[in-house]
Amino acid sequence: MSHTTRQKDKLIARVRRLKGQLEGIERALEAEAACVEVLRQLASVRGALSGLTAEVMEDHLREHVLEAATDKERHEGGEEMIEVIRAYMK
Incomplete structure (x- = not known):
């Protein structure tokens, strides 16, 4: 199970607050x-x-890098994070 699935309600609540803030703007x-x-x-x-x-991002690193079951999964999780950081920094 993905960390975003486990924390779905919490993450959706934050997105809804953001939506409300944008509507306020x-x-x-x-x-x-x-x-x-x-x-x-x-x-x-x-x-x-x-x-x-x-x-x-932190949850991704914890689940897909630090707590990955195999070296292959750890490498893939790290590479995914690199891609996201590059896109985020643009």
Whole structure:
């Protein structure tokens, strides 16, 4: 069983909070809120998304690298993480 499956409810709750935060930004823009307020909300979303990303990355490393059953699985898990980090850093 995948770590995202075991933590599905927790991860989905975080995604829903992010969705709510993004909708808040949309409302703020539609209401012509002050730019500083929009910037604060953007920073909040960025932080929440970074936190979610870090959690899933950490769980991936733990399950697919540190606790992998075989050297082959460990190597594959590490390579997957390298690909994700490269995409994330773009």
